[in-house]
Amino acid sequence: MSVVELDKVSRWFGNVVAVNDVTMRLDTGVTGLLGPNGAGKSTLINMMAGFLAPSAGTVTLDGRPLYRDPEIYREVGLVPEREEMYDAVSGWNFVLANAKLHQLPDPESAARQAIATVEMADAQDRDIRTYSKGMKQRIKMATAIVHEPTVLLLDEPFNGMDPRQRMHLMELLHELGDQGRTILFSSHILEEVEQIAARIEVMVSGRHAASGDFREIRRLMTQRPHQYTIRSSDDRALASAMIAEPCTSGVELSVDPHGVSAVQVQATDYSAFVHALPRLASRHGIRLLEVHPADESLESVFSYLVSR
Amino acid sequence: MSGLAFNGTVASLTRRSLLGRKRTLVLALLPLALLALCIFARVLGGIDSGIERELSGRLAPDLLAAFGIAILMPLLGLIAGTGAIGPEIDEGSIVYLLAKPLNRYSIIVTKLVVAVGVVVGFGVLPVAVAGVVLTGEVGAVTVAFTVGALAAGVAYAAVFLLLAVASRNAVVLGLIYALIWESLVGGLVPGAQALSIQQWSLAVVERLLGDDASRLGVDAAVGLGTGLTLLVVVTVAATVYAGRRLQTLRLNDET
Structure with a gap:
């Protein structure tokens, strides 16, 4: 040994x-x-x-x-x-x-x-x-x-x-x-x-x-904060609904150089977030056009571990 | 751990990678060119009695010194010395030798022996044959240049083996030394000749020719004592330092 x-x-x-x-x-x-x-x-x-x-x-x-x-x-x-x-x-x-x-x-x-x-x-x-x-x-x-x-x-x-x-x-x-x-x-x-x-x-x-x-x-x-970029039929309404949810810690409205707006969401509880999002959208009559995890690269997962 | 002994397994792996088909072909071209030149001179000597007289005078030593000692030996020393370890270091396969309970000096000594073997086979023996072809006998000229070629070949192989361990640009540095320093600078600046393996081995040739040396036009820039001492010191020092460098060789430059 x-x-x-x-x-x-x-x-x-x-x-x-x-x-x-x-x-x-x-x-x-x-x-x-x-x-x-x-x-x-x-x-x-x-x-x-x-x-x-x-x-x-x-x-x-x-x-x-x-x-x-x-x-x-x-x-x-x-x-x-x-x-x-x-x-x-x-x-x-x-x-x-x-x-x-x-x-x-x-x-x-x-x-x-x-x-x-x-x-x-x-x-x-x-x-x-x-x-x-x-x-x-x-x-x-x-x-x-x-x-x-x-x-x-x-x-x-x-x-x-x-x-x-x-x-x-x-x-x-x-x-x-x-x-x-x-x-x-x-x-x-x-x-x-x-x-x-x-x-x-x-x-x-x-x-x-x-x-x-x-x-x-x-x-x-899997339990680290996840970043999502979401495009919807009403970004502002979605943003205000999202920030009221306990599974999120930050919401930001953004507009890219082509004038396309989106909502950036920081989710603290991955599992609660993926259940809450469609429920909220449905309740407020918002159509989700795109939901995109922003930081799924291995490097970002590792970086999170380092910053803990 | 094994001592400084020659290691047959290291030698066998080195020989197989050193004598690949292409490299063997390149190695064979150089002595073949020397022999072709000598046979041509001999044939001309048979036709023209003036050339025949020259061959028994200065022409044979001139050809053996210029082509044998000044070109063949440094180039073969370079190919064999760097080829015995350089590709393994570049490719990383040297790790299979280093991750073993082996004395690093034993690896270097073994690789030097293999490199010298190649230099003898492709350089020293052809110089001996060239001497016989040119002079028509195993006389003083043939023996002197064969011994001189051996002394030069061992020193070149040791120096270029060290270069391959110490630098990734060993072949370029070796060529600069052999072609620019020894041939060009040595030809123009007399002082530079004192620091030249070629001249040290010519000192050996000069001594072996004895009184005939000046008649045959063999005149080394250094005396036998200096030449022989420097040949031994450089060969031993290069081998020892190469062993030291191998102990701390970094396998891949990771940042």
């Missing part, structure tokens, strides 16, 4: 702060690292993989600093985000080379086992350059587990996988987590993370925005 700990970790590149004061503890089981692109997930994984020194704070594996210590790779396996491998080598030879580089006592049997685990035995003799994206991902996975590491770090492992491969990798991660390994994988897709990770760490703009059980994160995300 291994524990990776980040204590008040920051990392900056010149004037850009990529990771800002993050404290996190990874125990056994599967943890999902969720955040939009550019949130600092890869920087964090690079620090946990010992490739990047924190500018401030400490990153340790069972109390040992990870940076510049090649010995940690006996316990750590890494699936990098980038796809490039040694393309002129067959899948078998590449996984076998990785087993040999780990100086395993029986590299052939370790490579065979790892390739079987990722179900690549049928294609193992083909050169890597002929593999599909999903096959490359599985061979990458085989190289990371060939030495049976206690810690497995995966950077966006589901990228480019079809649903069947995705399902298979999810099952595999579950299995490895159940065996008592510490597994962290990054993703920018909530649905992907919540299907396998018992625990989720959310990163936004370099900051550790939220941490915990996925149900808790999901609740925070």
Whole structure:
């Protein structure tokens, strides 16, 4: 059993702060690292993989600093985000080379086992350059587990996988987590993370925005204030009716540069709002022409979590 | 963790990526051009006794120095030295070597050995064959230029390997050094020749030719002591520094 700990970790590149004061503890089981692109997930994984020194704070594996210590790779396996491998080598030879580089006592049997685990035995003799994206991902996975590491770090492992491969990798991660390994994988897709990770760490703009059980994160995300832009047959009447409702916290009448007016509504209770709106419109004889959620992008959901 | 030892698995991966089909073709073109030139000179020598006299005089050393040591070795050193690690760093596949309990110096030493192997195969051996073709014997000229080419090839490979670890513009910087500094600046500014791998290895050639060196027109800008010392110091220092840089290599410049 291994524990990776980040204590008040920051990392900056010149004037850009990529990771800002993050404290996190990874125990056994599967943890999902969720955040939009550019949130600092890869920087964090690079620090946990010992490739990047924190500018401030400490990153340790069972109390040992990870940076510049090649010995940690006996316990750590890494699936990098980038796809490039040694393309002129067959899948078998590449996984076998990785087993040999780990100086395993029986590299052939370790490579065979790892390739079987990722179900690549049928294609193992083909050169890597002929593999599909999903096959490359599985061979990458085989190289990371060939030495049976206690810690497995995966950077966006589901990228480019079809649903069947995705399902298979999810099952595999579950299995490895159940065996008592510490597994962290990054993703920018909530649905992907919540299907396998018992625990989720959310990163936004370099900051550790939220941490915990996925149900808790999901609740925070759905219960945040929602912005809507509504066009109707009588915006002013709708606005006055809306502000009287307890589920809203702000209403604004706006006119865009083309002279089209609209009502901007801030709803504090998503569920109450979606029930109240049609009821109000009907009661006041207002026709709803357009109801448009204004801030449904993942970034805005994450930004909300940061500003809490 | 393994020590400084040569690592067969790293060597095998390096050799496979270094000797891709296209690269092998480019690598083979250079020595083939040298050999073609030498065979042409030899054929002309058979026809014209003046050229034959020149070949046993200054022409053979001139060709071996100008084409072998001054062009072939820096270009091969550049292709092999940067090619042994540069593409892996650019593509990110170096992570599969770095995420292993391997001594970083052992990775560099292994890659240098592979690069030197390529330089020997595509450069030093063709220089030896060119020497035999030009002079018609395995004599002092052939031996001296073969040893000089080897000394130059090892130093170039080590320096360009370091460049590939330290900079993403290693090939451009290497070309600037080999073509502008050594050839152009070195030809115009005598002082610059003292800082030239080409001249250091020529010092080795000059010493091996002994008293014949001046008759054959081989005149290095530095003495053997200086040349040999600088070759060893630069090769060792470049290898050690490349190992150090590899320890702290940043995998992808993320901001």
